[in-house]
Amino acid sequence: MLSWFAVCCSGLLHINAAYKGPRWQFYLFKPLTIAILIVIALMGGQESSYTYWIVAGLAFSLVGDVFLMLPKDRFIPGLLSFLVAHILYSVAFWQQFDGPMIWWLPSLIGAASVLIFLLLLPNLGQLLIPVGLYIAVIAQMAWGAGEFWMAEHSQMAAYAFGGALLFMLSDTVLAFDRFKGPFRTSVLLIMSTYFSAQGLITASVLFAH
Template sequence: MWLVIAALCLVHIYSISHGPRWLFYLTKPLPAALLAVMVFLTPPTQPSDYGLYIGLGLAISVIGDIFLMLPKDCFRAGLFSFLVAQFTFGYAFLQKIESYQPTWLPILFACVGLIVYLLLLPSIGKDKWYVGLYFVSILFMASNATVAWISSGGPIAGMAMIGAYIFIMSDLVLAIDRFRASSAFSRHVVMFTYYTAQALFALSVLWAS
């Protein structure tokens, strides 16, 4: 299954520049969908619902993928889908936290996120509230992933935390491409980092089983 997922990711990234369009549309949501299926089919080894929420986050991401790839601009619908997905991922990481320490960490994430948001704000226009709420959701996710790693330690929690940071990188490139300056390879970078983050989230469930 992993070879199929990797192949789909590479084909989609190739189709961004070379087409055909039907292949672009077909391959974009399939990796997340297959990752979600793998996670849902993995029997839980712990009483927490960590795997369930990771799977739900991946499934909701598929909806976001579909909205964002439609020929008609459905940016807000796609952004809202990923906002829900990020809160779902964040809640999954919350299941791994025994004690929310250090308490200053969410404040640090919030300050960094606010600075980035203010830098983008002049170019966001009417989407400022949607983008602002999305910033809250992804910072909630990344903060919880970091605290979960600090709380429980281990390579699996570290894998999820790295995935969270890569997800932020993907969204930052996407935001710069949409609101500031577009480049020929920005979408390739967005999708490569996006798929990598999702794979790490899925692996944090599968390798713990």
């Protein structure tokens, strides 16, 4: 319980520093939040391939966080780091799926992803292909988590699916903030959904069987 309290405090300190400073607090607590989640997963999860895939995804997320926080723009390395993280999460989720495919789910997620891409399209410029690929990868990650939940309806699967959906929401707000223009509450929305997403995905490890 104390470890989850530490996650909440660290995440809130990062969000507060994004608006009010100091800068050292901003740079420290974002990667620290993910680092604590890695420790939670390693200490509380079973020794299984699912745990290792999720921990690897958290590790690449931490790297992506560092790239995106650097004063000089490192958007592409950050994007690639999170792309790898979503692929690792996808492997973890799809490995758990064993059942008939629910085809309306990818149709719904795919339609939402295409709509987001079309809204961003006029502002993407040379990043059209990287952003399009990223959207496709995170969409299939959410699809994998959704199929897992539809097949099993376990607490583990529910946490995984909830985390995947929140990750899509966080990245969508981030994309609109970057390509359409920032707005005051964007950091709060992006980071609260991001930390919640990573927290739920980490929690799924604790219920792995």
